[in-house]
């Protein structure tokens with residue numbers, strides 16, 4: 001049960017408060033997830049909204065986004081709209097509604113990492129790097145690697161500070177199927193590709209999420225695409241491979257059977273749109 005609420009002035013203060021709570025403290029950013037409930041053992045909330053972790057900047061040809069930057073700040077940022085033809089801004093348009101996006105933060109989305117969420121799928125496809133601080137040192141890891149670790153336990157004693165998105169010579173597209181515009185995904189996917197001088201696919205990224213499991217890359221589908229010229233049959237084959245490769249199941253929102261049938265469709269659509277964006281941008 002919550003006994004105390006703290007406002008951290010900076011990351012150092014947040015870290016020393018987390019250390020003092022010995023695992024019974026939690027960082028609060030936008031609070032939209034925390035408002036839905038917390039583990040019973042949490043006694044202290046450490047608000048980091050004013051800890052100096054908001055902002056978006058160009059970095060190493062890609063972009064750096066501070067952990068407490070809200071999803072709406074990301075959606076409307078000129079820097080984000082200039083990155084990959086506005087791919088990430090497009091993803092944010094699919095997230096809930098304006099009121100929620102105005103409070104929820106990117107760091108909170110990375111740590112809450114709901115299996116049905118759109119943001120992890122997009123960040124995994126993009127090869128995002130997550131940066132955080134512990135009391136001892138700064139740390140960083142590709143988001144896929146972080147999700148392979150007990151990341152929720154890590155962030156009981158650490159503060160996520162920044163998400164870095166790399167430069168890509170190509171483009172991405174995002175697809176989501178939900179019951180209505182503001183609803184949680186029944187399935188989502190993010191695909192990207194780049195073309196070489198001969199018009200062949202130099203690299204491809206395919207990630208599918210809300211299956212109902214958290215978004216993951218599908219290397220088999222990516223492998224089918226690499227080295228080939230984009231064409232409808234190739235994208236259909238990659239979609240079928242994605243459906244066979246993805247971990248797919250039933251949940252309250254959709255059946256595994258339905259998800260297996262729509263996965264090839266959304267992967268194909270995302271690949272077609274990513275290709276259009278690449279060829280238009282050339």
Ligand SMILES: Cc1cc2nc3c(=O)[nH]c(=O)nc-3n(C[C@H](O)[C@H](O)[C@H](O)COP(=O)(O)OP(=O)(O)OC[C@H]3O[C@@H](n4cnc5c(N)ncnc54)[C@H](O)[C@@H]3O)c2cc1C
Pocket residue numbers: 026027028029030031032033034035036048067068094095096100103104105106107108109110111112114116117118119120155158159160161182183184185
């Ligand atoms: C009604 C609703 C609809 C949603 N719809 C969508 C959707 O359509 N698509 C989608 O992708 N997502 C969706 N989400 C998920 C949403 O994006 C996340 O819940 C939100 O981004 C969490 O951010 P927050 O800042 O509010 O996190 P908080 O609630 O503040 O924190 C969430 C968790 O992350 C930890 N945390 C937060 N920031 C840090 C940090 N910097 N360092 C360490 N730990 C941290 C907290 O301790 C807590 O455990 C939805 C959520 C809700 C509640």
